[in-house]
Amino acid sequence: MSCRRIRRELIERFRFGELDGRSAPHLEHLRGCVECRDDVGLDRVVVRNLQRALELRVADVEPSSTSFEAIRRRALEPPGPTWGERLWRWARVVPAGAAIALASFAIVGGMSDGVPQAATPRQLAWPGFQETAPYDPLPERRSFWTEGYLLPSEPASGLIAWVDRSQLPNQPPVGPANQGITR
């Protein structure tokens, strides 16, 4: 029997308390083999110190004296939702979320041709054309930059608006409502 096999078998039998009559040849071998003795002995030392190390981890620490009161309080609370209930909640939320996502996508998709579609275009002071703000029309359709233009309905807003050229009258009307417009 080889030293390697003897060590392996003997160490396993030591570890699991399985030494018996079958171990006699192994023990006989140990008497004459220093290397095997050292190897088996080292295993014993490791095991002994391992047990000590584990005992030190838990030494002198006890559960809190108030543990049971905390457990009692929590145990008597109504239990939280079960997995089935959680799943049902999600099953209801997910379609709603999907609907919102689809609606958002449809709105964004509606603007994908590059010509923004103002949801509620407001009538400006000039009759015959509308404000395109807050969206920027395509460059060829831009008329002028109405920096500082004051919307008649919101004089304090200081809104900056683009005006669609196609809707411009031939002659800009004159009046206080168009103050600030520049070509």
Add this chain to the structure above:
Amino acid sequence: MVSTQPEGLVERIQSGDMDAFEEFFNTYKRPVFTTALAITRDPFLAEEILQDCFVKAYRVRHRLRRDVSPLPWLQRVTTNLCYSRIARRRALVEPITQLITNLVTDLTIRPDQVAESREIIEVLQRGIDALPPKQQTAVILYYLHGYSLAEAAEIAECNVGTMKSRLHYALKALRSLLPAERRAPAVRPSRLAVDELS
């Protein structure tokens, strides 16, 4: 080592008797807390896990078996709670290869201290922390609690051969932490071996 439960205790708990549940808690709190503490090394976390374990036991009390000890089940719940709680921390633990390298360096620098048992225990503490969870559980159940192979296997929900294998690989990893040239402890191993054999 896995004792049978006190007579009629589970039946009383199942009927909603809180005094019985307190008796149940007092009977099993120590081994549960020991396992949690040995794994986490954090008394506060171990306390939380102890509470979680018994709250769970109360909530599923109607499913507890009356004919066998609840301890293996409690230990199984405890180990699962421990590893789910520390999963995030574990990522921060030094990889074992790096750990071995560091230890070899340390031991080379201070050869006079290598043989000290305190030093070996410190090496083993870090080695235990670095073990994979299943091996760590095996070591704690077998070497700390003193469960038999069959009991430890029952708690870990594996067969005896698998439990032996986990212990074997755990010890192999722990042994490897001691560099070959520095393995000789203060008391010669050969002497120890002969003493134990005789």
